[in-house]
Amino acid sequence: MSARTTVKMTVNGKPKRVSVPPMKRLLDVLRDECGLTGTKEGCGEGECGACSVLMNGAAVNACLIPAIHADGARIVTVEGLAKGPRLSALQDAFVTMGGSQCGMCTPGMLVASVALLDETKGRVPTDEEVRVGLAGTLCRCTGYQKIVDAVRAAAGAKTAPKPAPRRRAVAKRAAPRRAATKKRAAAPKRAAAKPRARVKPAAKRAAKRGRR
Ligand code: FES
Ligand code: FES
Secondary structure (H helix, E strand, O other), X not given: OOOOEEEEEEEOOEEEEEEEOOOOEHHHHHHHHOOOOOOOOOOOOOOOOOOEEEEOOEEEEHHHOEHHHHOOOEEEOHHHOOEOOEOOHHHHHHHHOOOOOOOOOHHHHHHHHHHHHHHHOOOOOOHHHHHHHOOOOOOOOOOOHHHXXXXXXXXXXXXXXXXXXXXXXXXXXXXXXXXXXXXXXXXXXXXXXXXXXXXXXXXXXXXHHHHO
C-alpha cells in the first residue's frame, strides 16, 4: 500500500483536506478528489497550459505540481472565477467576443488571463503583453486574436476589435471578377453562333463561268 499524506488547501475559497499519495499530481487531486473537472489535462508534461490553475495567485501547470507542494496553498480553478451564478467580467468578455473556444483550452486561457490582469493592476495590457502572458497556454486549432481582444476588453479597452478592412477590399475586388466571368461565359456563345457558309473555290469558278 502506497504511503498517503494529508494535504490541506483552500480551493476556490473553501478549505479542503485530502488524503493522497504525496506525489499525486495537483491536477488529479483537483479532478478526482475535489470533483473540479474544469481543469483539463492536455499534454500532461507542462507544455500546453490546459491544466492551469492559480496557486497563491500565480498561474501554474497543475500537471507538474505534486500534491504535497500544494499543502497550505490557495488554489483557484476555472470554477472559482465566477461569483455564484454570475460570470466574471473576464468570462463575460470571452463569451461576448468569441474568446471562449473549446473546453480544453478555454479554462487554461481564463486562468492565465486572470494572472495577467492581476499583474497589470487595472491597466489595459497591449496586444503584445496579452500574447506574452498567454504564451504558455496553447490552442491547437483556432486562433488567438479574439482571446487577446477579450482580455483587453475585460481590462477596460474601449476599442472594439476592428472589422477586418480586408473583407471590404476583397468584396470590391470580387465585383470586376464577377463581371469578367460573365463576359467570359458569353464569349463561347458568340463563337458557337451559326458558322458562315464557306464557298468552295471550284464552285466560285463555276459560278463565274455561268455569269459570263
Ligand atoms: S496538461 Fe499540464 S501543461 Fe499540458
Ligand atoms: S485547443 Fe481549444 S479551440 Fe483550439
